[in-house]
Amino acid sequence: MKVITNRKYGPPEVLKLEEWEIPIPKENQIQIRIINTAVNTGDWRIRKPDPKVVRLYFGILKPKNVILGACYAGIVEAVGKKVTSFKVGDRVLGSRGIKMGAYAEYICEEENALVTKLPNTMSFAEGAAISFGGLTALDFIKRCNIQNGQSVVIYGASSSVGSSAIQLAKHFGAHVTAVSSQGNFDLVKSLGADETYDYESFIASHHQYDVFIECVGKSEIPMNLDHLKKGGHLVLVGANFGQMWDAFCLKVFKKLNIHFGPIEERLDHLHYLISLVNLGTYKVNIDRKFPLEDMVSAHRYVEAGHKKGNVVVDVTKEK
Ligand SMILES: NC(=O)c1ccc[n+]([C@@H]2O[C@H](COP(=O)([O-])OP(=O)(O)OC[C@H]3O[C@@H](n4cnc5c(N)ncnc54)[C@H](OP(=O)(O)O)[C@@H]3O)[C@@H](O)[C@H]2O)c1
Structure with missing residues (x-):
């Protein structure tokens, strides 16, 4: 072979x-x-x-x-x-x-x-592609316990994790803002994003969200926190070691809701994603x-x- x-x-x-x-x-x-x-x-x-x-x-x-x-x-x-x-x-x-x-x-x-x-x-191609971003996004989103009507911002929304996170946050009833380059606005809207920002205009904006999902490890934690409501959840999917240390300190000493580190790949989560595909609510x-x-x-x-x-x-x- x-x-x-x-x-x-x-x-x-x-x-x-x-x-x-x-x-x-x-x-x-x-x-x-x-x-x-x-x-x-x-x-x-x-x-x-x-x-x-x-x-x-x-x-x-x-x-x-x-x-x-x-x-x-x-x-x-x-x-x-x-x-x-x-x-x-x-x-x-x-x-x-x-x-x-x-x-x-x-x-x-x-x-x-x-x-x-x-x-x-x-298809077999979809079968091979569903697990990486899908299981990661689902594991983190479940930790945030998203409620109907909450606001969620997804940074790096066109990534594998981001394209899954948009759809899952929508599925759990959130109002979703996607941050991506302008060339990917059509894509993120087609996946369910309610609003879009490019990276620069998002950083300059002053909106605050219930949940901030940083999918690609390309932004700074202080900027993330500036865009988070008090008591909100920050997810750092692609955090490097320095960011994980900072996140750990913020979690322990300031009692912030910050989620980071390796996910657990779970069979029940894979079944859940497949059921959403079958319902037509996940692509x-x-x-x-x-x-x-x-x-x-x-x-x-x-x-x-x-x-x-x-x-x-x-x-x-x-x-
Ligand atoms: N914690 C865990 O267990 C876990 C599990 C899986 C993955 N991860 C990590 O999660 C991260 C994302 O993985 P992925 O496979 O989803 O990534 P990916 O698909 O390779 O990300 C590509 C996307 O990143 C966007 N991007 C590039 N530069 C950017 C920037 N400066 N700011 C914002 N977005 C930018 C690109 O959009 P544009 O082209 O429009 O810029 C592109 O669509 C990785 O660091 C990975 O290691 C962690």
Whole structure:
């Protein structure tokens, strides 16, 4: 099978196409032929690595696991003898989180991992793209306990996390203001934003909101707090270590409602997102598709930081 490896840290060009043996499922595993995977921010951050501290977990001198890729959708091709909830031919989607390994034509996944059936209402590309931004936005939005009629501002609204957060905040009854570049106003409005600002005019504005969701780690905490009502919730999805320390201090010493740090990827949250797709209230925004052989270009594009929603990769053919 074809896989894309990163045997060393570095620029997108470290990604190489290799031929590997197809993995055989153990008795509690399913073997999945991947139709689509996604290239997410987490992937290039580990490849580079950025931040450098990534090496502590993923390998000091070189990557321990040499296949990136968290999110995927595909078809079950074989099942271990103890597997009861999946059968050959099932369409499935899932996320391997930091275990990675989805830049491959085949993977074996534990039956009780973060994997579930892909409904016929969704394409494989949507299945691969839904988890990263969707699970992140849902986890943080649930922590804010958004009430009907509250005001929510989403900064970096055209990102993978932002494009999901707009739709989820709307779903929970909020009035949503999206902050993005002007070129993305149509996109964020199509996802449900009630109002739009570009970055500069937002910073100059004096509106305050019940919830501020900073999706991309590109603004300063004092500016975020200036736009937050007393008692409001600030979410720092893409905070760096310095911002996390500042946020921790504000949380502990000033008792502010600030949410940051890694999310928990949950199967019930994935089911919830899928149910919203089925209801027609949630759309998976796909910006571009690349072939597996052109993973280098996919990484270059995502790392440039201007994708709109999600980028997916064609791995094997559907039929
Ligand atoms: N806490 C967690 O567990 C967790 C989970 C997932 C992701 N994250 C983090 O969340 C962040 C967002 O990830 P993502 O994949 O959603 O990002 P992404 O899709 O790669 O973000 C791209 C978007 O960022 C916008 N952008 C670029 N420069 C900007 C600026 N200066 N100000 C505001 N927006 C700007 C771009 O819009 P324009 O082109 O219009 O500028 C583009 O649409 C990353 O830092 C990621 O590491 C954290």
